[in-house]
Amino acid sequence: SGTASAEGLRRAGELGMVSRWAARASGQAPYRVVLTLPRGYPEVLVTSPLTGMALDLPAPLGKPAEPALPLRVQISLAPESRAAGAPLHDQLRVDLGNLLAAQYLRDVSGSEPRVLRGVVAMGTGLPELAPGVRGVADLGAVSADAWLALLPEGGVPGASGDANSPAAPGSTGTSAAAPASTAAWGGYLPQTLELRAQALTLASRRLTRLTLG
Numbered sequence: 001s002g003t004a005s006a007e008g009l010r011r012a013g014e015l016g017m018v019s020r021w022a023a024r025a026s027g028q029a030p031y032r033v034v035l036t037l038p039r040g041y042p043e044v045l046v047t048s049p050l051t052g053m054a055l056d057l058p059a060p061l062g063k064p065a066e067p068a069l070p071l072r073v074q075i076s077l078a079p080e081s082r083a084a085g086a087p088l089h090d091q092l093r094v095d096l097g098n099l100l101a102a103q104y105l106r107d108v109s110g111s112e113p114r115v116l117r118g119v120v121a122m123g124t125g126l127p128e129l130a131p132g133v134r135g136v137a138d139l140g141a142v143s144a145d146a147w148l149a150l151l152p153e154g155g156v157p158g159a160s161g162d163a164n165s166p167a168a169p170g171s172t173g174t175s176a177a178a179p180a181s182t183a184a185w186g187g188y189l190p191q192t193l194e195l196r197a198q199a200l201t202l203a204s205r206r207l208t209r210l211t212l213g
Helices: 006-011 017-024 144-148 180-185
Strands: 002-005 025-036 043-048 053-055 071-077 089-096 100-107 114-122 132-143 192-202 205-212
Touching: 002 006, 006 017, 006 025, 017 025, 132 144, 144 192
Parallel strands: 114 132, 132 192
Antiparallel strands: 002 025, 025 043, 025 053, 043 071, 071 089, 089 100, 100 114, 192 205
């Protein structure tokens, strides 16, 4: 246990998307770590209330420093990798309160983890892993403009800067492939996006009762 700074989280590349979101964090927060070593591979469980750390992120993930927002990050050896001689894969699971959950299966046999499968969920339950990385979200009011501004070159899977590209209110659109610019995120960003929102702001245009993907 101890105290983690936002700068320290930014350096922890093994935490995947957590270290990337830490670029928008400031302050420091208490944390607790549990470490085990099956097959000599470090399994890590990190928990923190994030009290004392602010997150400068768009709704619904932003927070001031004072309130608690429980963070749980677990890295564990994948079940299929526990046998001797099996390919070395791990599972990364991230939970941020009841706002966000993410899970990834990664190949960790090389110098850098490589995402094989993953899912990211906001405002809804976490689906089962499937090939690629899938994003699902069920939100109230959300600004796509604010989120697009945080991503590499403004890229986001399943959307574009054209206000006419999302599905019309109450309709269902198709998922789209992520742009190459997201490669800077090491494969953690969703390649497809399924979104339901009561209100979405995109290119300064407000859409209501939106279903995408």
